[in-house]
């Protein structure tokens with residue numbers, strides 16, 4: 554029985570993780586989980602997660618209310634509570650399915666605590682890649698990807714040697730606006746942006762998918778996960794999201810991982826690795842539903858944040874944290890209908906241009922870089938509206 558601590562339980566990846574665990578009750582149990590602000594969802598989850606002993610919520614006031622309702626549970630709160638949850642001793646796998654930069658510190662705490670890491674929180678690697686890699690090495694801890702493209706690459710790499718790999722090919726759906734020109738993007742709405750063509754995901758990643766910031770993050774994530782240089786990472790637009798990603802080898806063989814757009818497979822594989830478990834309650838892939846698959850080059854003029862991510866990835870240092878922080882803030886402003894869709898790109902690009910580059914940042918430098926990216930976007934927006 555593997556015991557799990559799950560951050561971000563109330564979200565899209567979190568609830569699907571609970572679904573996987575509850576179909577494999579002899580293999581896994583969740584002993585600790587975190588929610589942000591959704592206390593109704595948290596109460597529902599506590600009904601179906603009978604082994605939970607520890608809970609973290611974002612706000613102290615919510616914690617005090619929940620403590621009255623669940624006196625037998627131990628509660629934590631705020632960002633320090635996420636680190637406390639990660640630092641518990643009586644568990645095996647740390648699943649990080651929280652959204653945003655706030656996932657980085659708990660990831661580092663869980664690594665120091667020598668737990669197996671199952672990572673959905675891509676921001677841990679985008680903002681803190683070198684620190685996470687160094688900690689994994691120092692504490693001799695494995696990290697398994699949950700992001701679908703990286704799970705696909707990880708599956709394609711099984712049984713091969715690093716020196717056999719020619720390139721990684723990361724597929725991209727193109728997002729909600731893939732059939733629109735940049736001119737047509739001027740007036741798009743939040744509701745339109747939130748309609749991903751293939752995946753049902755949280756708000757921030759769905760918007761990032763439409764700007765291809767998500768794909769840019771995934772390029773950086775792949776660089777750190779698989780130690781592949783940026784020149785050997787390609788992005789290929791594939792509108793059906795059937796091929797989740799591929800590896801090309803030096804003998805020109807290409808190995809791909811295919812399947813339905815269902816995150817329960819990558820989640821389950823990260824939990825059960827190196828074994829493959831039965832998949833319950835999910836449709837099998839049907840080739841007859843996909844008589845044709847389509848491929849296009851990824852165009853960085855159409856998707857400038859993808860181009861920016863390659864530049865930021867190559868420079869490294871503190872710029873990933875600046876780019877992510879600026880994007881978190883710009884996406885939040887867009888979701889609140891305070892800026893336009895195209896403004897997201899402008900704000901993020903300007904924040905990175907304005908940042909002071911630090912080649913070898915400390916953790917505090919990354920926290921400062923995240924703050925800088927956010928403050929730059931907020932202050933620029935305030936300057937525009939005042």
Ligand SMILES: NC(=O)C1=CN([C@@H]2O[C@H](COP(=O)(O)OP(=O)(O)OC[C@H]3O[C@@H](n4cnc5c(N)ncnc54)[C@H](OP(=O)(O)O)[C@@H]3O)[C@@H](O)[C@H]2O)C=CC1
Pocket residue numbers: 560561562563564565566567587588589590591592610611650651652653673674675676699700701752753754755756757758816
């Ligand atoms: N969804 C997907 O299919 C995929 C997601 N990912 C990555 O996984 C991560 C999670 O994404 P997703 O599940 O879509 O996101 P969601 O928005 O659905 O869920 C986010 C989770 O984070 C919690 N959270 C938000 N703000 C805070 C806060 N201030 N303090 C504590 N917790 C907070 C939310 O809590 P609450 O709702 O209670 O406020 C929720 O549990 C992201 O890094 C994303 O990029 C990667 C690949 C695929």
Ligand SMILES: CC(=O)[C@@H](O)[C@H](O)COP(=O)(O)O
Pocket residue numbers: 700701702724725726727728752758761762763767768816
């Ligand atoms: C499910 C998943 O891993 C997402 O990151 C997904 O890949 C988003 O799709 P696109 O970014 O390709 O639109």
Ligand SMILES: [Mn+2]
Pocket residue numbers: 700701702771
């Ligand atoms: Mn992905």
